[in-house]
Amino acid sequence: MSKNTLLTSVLSLALLLGLTGLASAQFSIGFSKHGKRKSFGVNIGSHGLSGHVSRGHRHGHRHAHGHIRIHRPHRHVHCHSCVRQTPGFYRTVSERVWVAGCATQQWIQPVYRTVCDPCGSHRRVLVRAGYFRTVQGAGHWDVVNRRVWVPGHTQYVCGF
Numbered sequence: 001m002s003k004n005t006l007l008t009s010v011l012s013l014a015l016l017l018g019l020t021g022l023a024s025a026q027f028s029i030g031f032s033k034h035g036k037r038k039s040f041g042v043n044i045g046s047h048g049l050s051g052h053v054s055r056g057h058r059h060g061h062r063h064a065h066g067h068i069r070i071h072r073p074h075r076h077v078h079c080h081s082c083v084r085q086t087p088g089f090y091r092t093v094s095e096r097v098w099v100a101g102c103a104t105q106q107w108i109q110p111v112y113r114t115v116c117d118p119c120g121s122h123r124r125v126l127v128r129a130g131y132f133r134t135v136q137g138a139g140h141w142d143v144v145n146r147r148v149w150v151p152g153h154t155q156y157v158c159g160f
Helices: 003-019
Strands: 027-034 037-044 050-054 083-086 089-099 103-108 111-116 122-128 131-136 140-150 153-156
Touching: none
Parallel strands: none
Antiparallel strands: 027 037, 037 050, 083 153, 089 140, 103 131, 111 122
């Protein structure tokens, strides 16, 4: 395989990855030479795909690295160095709240009326008794600061 064919293959693979949505995949290209044998590797790490294609064949024979291998994704097991515990903390928040006005008691005087009875005498008669009326004062909006507990959380720093 010539260098131009190899470069065209790599560029075609990169274009294919971009069109299939694997452009965000971990993508690496490697080249190595061991004596007269040269090998070229392509690794794709998004969905656990990995391929290796070799250029080191002689007389039509391919050596052990001359085939494409598909690997299963590595199963990562979290350990204590993968986990970071973020502690909880208090945060001060400002809230706009309605503050009701003060309620006051107000005395309402009784109402009397003078009436003339059938005998012609005048008397005072209670029309409405006196009572207390509750009067609500004007309220207003106010900004109140209060402390809120934000709980800590576990964060995995290994990337899995």
